[in-house]
Amino acid sequence: MNILLLGSGGREHALAWRMARSPHLSQLFIAPGNPGMSLYGTCLPRIGVTDFAAIADLIRREQIKLLVVGPEVPLVEGIADYLREEAGLKDLLIVGPDARGAQLEGSKDFSKAFMQRYGIPTAGYKTFGRQSYDEAVDYLKTLRPPYVLKADGLAAGKGVIISEDLEEAQRELRELLTGRFGEASTRVVIEEYLHGIECSVFIATDGHGWRILPVAKDYKRIGEGDTGPNTGGMGSVSPVIFADETFMKKVEERVVRPTIEGLRSEGIDYRGFIFAGLMNVGGDPYVIEYNCRMGDPETESVMLRIDSDFVELLERMASGELGDYQLEESTKYAATVVLVSEGYPGTYAKGKPISYPHEPTFDSALFHAGTARDTSGHLMTSGGRVLTASCLGSTLEEALERCYKLADQVHFEGKALRRDIGQDLLKLS
Structure with missing residues (x-):
């Protein structure tokens, strides 16, 4: 095929x-x-x-x-x-999915309203447009910090702002509504802040049935200790220690099933992946957001842990015949560390020569994210996120150790990375 x-x-x-x-x-x-x-x-x-x-x-x-x-x-x-x-x-x-189904990601307001319609647990929220700044500020004042602001449309993974300070949140709100992300932020969703720990659940569906792929956790902030601005992702790990059988049963019954059934009831023939970004709040799952595709850099960890035929899964999803497909996942741990250009997620230089040690194997890979070849065929940096070091291990510690060893063998001027990926989960084990 x-x-x-x-x-x-x-x-x-x-x-x-x-x-x-x-x-x-x-x-x-x-x-x-x-x-x-x-x-x-x-x-x-x-x-x-x-x-x-x-x-x-x-x-x-x-x-x-x-x-x-x-x-x-x-x-x-x-x-x-x-x-x-x-x-x-x-x-x-x-x-x-088609454009209607993709609105799960294309519009934060659509997705929040969808969750409300089908009783899917999520944070309380209200949506405001450019002409409603004063009303939005009044709503902010009813909330406790931190304050969560989300551009309604697509903003390349950077449209979420979390602020501890009310005055700062008001300034950020004004900047969003006046065009920081163009049309994507002409409307802003303001949410209640959920306290807990996040994980990423990926659902493969043919519009009727579903399979839940290996659960992962990503790390969005640029700085260690989850500090600094959000990025497209600085690393990921899989599996996630707190996403045990009890928690995942709640996820399937409270999130996955009503999501698939809700799409069907609205006449949306959704054949593809659904990402559910979840917050574990006292053992209960709450949906932070949906994506209409696989996430990045979680996919790099998830793919290492799928042992069954992935093309067969894709074909069955697209043909509406998921049926009795048996998803097999490795019992090993996977980790991913993202190597970024100096200055990312702000301004950064491109065109820096890259050298690295080896081609991908069955349990260790350097996945390209922002690379290109110059006119002489030499590999160069061409983006903020340049490469990801992704490795399997018998334990999370081993997977991370292998990742950082591989990352340290990659060389380009201005290379930056986080050294604390997965450390929060190690403390829970």
Whole structure:
């Protein structure tokens, strides 16, 4: 089976790495891809993830049977809807929801209202537009700190602000509503703050049934001890010690089941991944947010722990035939440490030469996130998040030790990383 994977980051590299191990795969095409992904398929750097016409032409030309959409933007912009209307593509299998389903991520207000409609536990909230600044401030004053502000639309993982100070929260609110993230923050969701510990749950669904993938935990803040501004993610680990059988039973009954049934009741044929960012509050799961795709950098850890045929899972999801698929996951621990450019998530330099020790193996990988080759073919930095070191281990300590050993063998000017990934979970063990 010929497969097209859309995306160019660490998430997509990890997906390609896992897909390449399947006997169901004939040829893998990746648009636009990155230098590391060329080990597994044909990268097409001139085709962007929102160039729908070029993607449709590629699907016809290469006789693609299955499309896997990695990032959220093409899903929110309606790539699934577009391709289903294209001539000759009615039999194309797509992993990823249509534009309506993608609103779970595309609009924080939509997702919060959805959770309220179906009794899915989440923090209390209100949504405010540009003309409602005074009302929003009044609502902030009714809450206890910390104050949580979220841009309604897509903001590349940086649209959430948590402030301990009311005056600071008011300033941040004004900046959001006056266009810090463009159209994405013309409306702002203000939430009650939930006290607890987070984890990431990934749901693979064919619109009816579901499988819960290995649970992970990510680390968003740039600084050690979870300090500084949010980033796209600085590391992840899997499994998560507190996500035990009792907790996950609550997750399935209180979050997963009503989410899938709610989508069906609204006429949304959702075939793809749902990320549920959860907060464990005294042993009970609360949904912080949904994503309409796999998360990054959690995917890098999750893919290392899936032992069953991943392409078979993707095909069954897209065809609506999840049926009796047996998801097998490793009993080992996985960890991921992200190597970033100096200055990230603010201004950073690009074009720094990179050297690193080895190609990916079955239990250790360097997934590319922000890399490119110069005109001479040398590997260079091209983004804020550059590479992720991802490793398996018999224990979390071993997985982390292997990750940091691998990370220390990567060299580029200005390399930065967090040295405390997973330490909070080690203290719980």
